Amino acid sequence: MADKTKATGMLAELKDGPYPSFVKEIEAAAEKNEMAQDLIGLLELSYNEKLCHWKHGGIVGVMGYGGGVIGRYVDVPEEFPNVSHFHTLRVNQPAAWFYKTEALRKICDIWEERGSAIMNIHGSTGDIILLGTTTAQLEPVFSELTKLGFDLGGSGSVLRTPSCCVGPARCEWAMFDTLKFAYEHTMKYQDELHRPYFPYKFKFKFSGCPNDCVASIARADMSFIGTWRDDILVNQDKVLWYANEKKLDIQEIVVDRCPTKCMEWDGKELHIDNRNCSRCMHCINVLHLALKPGKDRGCTILIGSKAPILEGAQLSSVLVPFMRMEPPYAEDEATAEDLPELIDNIWELWGEEGKNRERVGEFIQRIGMGNFLDAIGLEPAAEMVSHPRTNPYVFYELGEEDEEEEDE
């Protein structure tokens, strides 16, 4: 009889090479776990037949929650009874993924006892993904996780688990406290996290600076990216040190690579036209001992990015060019925006008018950014324009004042 703990054929080939292999991990789990054994068999069957044998289930969950569990069944349960049910649980992660080792050990213990002993840290969603358990084990797993202080999140037409970069905990570039902000939003929107009320999923992601380590500009329906408003702080002596001591070609590596060409280098001093700087951080990343972001710090709020599921991938567009991210967050004198109200207005409009399974970015594309801004009560700003219009055939309606001027 074949050894059910070892992969063979094409699946075994995935153990070769210098990289960590998921097959090796499943084999290790299969030493003790029958679900992992059948998972190897099922994967081998899929590789040989070039067919997926998973069925997506949509009903299983835990009491009261509309998210956190993704049902999975196989279409060959007689052959692989131990993965007949193989549901996924998504566990809400703490801000910036900081854990005590003891907490992770306890999660592993729960999953070894009640699941397949295979997990995904972290899934592209940001959550801990516990892969494979039966319907009967869902409530017990949920109960044990909540006793540890963890919660489920991250599936369904809900606010998906907010995630953030390491922020000020580990990074000098953080323009706002991303961890605190992610935690506060997770706690504030508990209902929206667990009880589906939207046309489709909605994600917040918080990046402390324009380097955007959580890729919020590409993955979040509402992206918060740290930035600054005043001038870049320049230490000219250090710039010279980079040029003379480190032999860094400032013209080629820094100035020529500036996307807005807002810098000049005369061999002695670096001049920055801050008005034309787009805060991309390239120069600061390269000359990090000489340049620092300004002191008037906050974040840019963008909207509408998504990965390709129903339609193509989209990047976020600027919604609020600058907002200070200091308590109480609600009212910002400089921009007069109220963040909770802005979020509510967006959800209200998209909830009312959005089509089934239409992400907010697709919704904006359908109705037009102008109409969207008008409906949520936000004034257009120059920073929202990504590039000048290329179509010369522009038609616009004259306002009353314009018409009067024309008559004169």
Added chain:
Amino acid sequence: MADMVSVDEVAEAMFKLIKDAAGQKQYKAMDLQKAMIELFPDRVDKKLCKESIKKLINSGRCIYTYFGGSYIELPHVEGAANPDE
């Protein structure tokens, strides 16, 4: 604004909609809210509808399902499910 309808009344009306449409149409939370606003003009709001849905779900009379989007349905065994061992 006229007197508001009670959470129980709205929950009952939602349940009837879901029950009558079972197997034919799936309702999302927002569909139910729109239907209630039409049924009880000026007597329900978003908050009341949310409370009513919460009551239906917490009582176990309805469940959330997820087939691409999230829906609110009567509890049932789904077609994809394999029988428990």
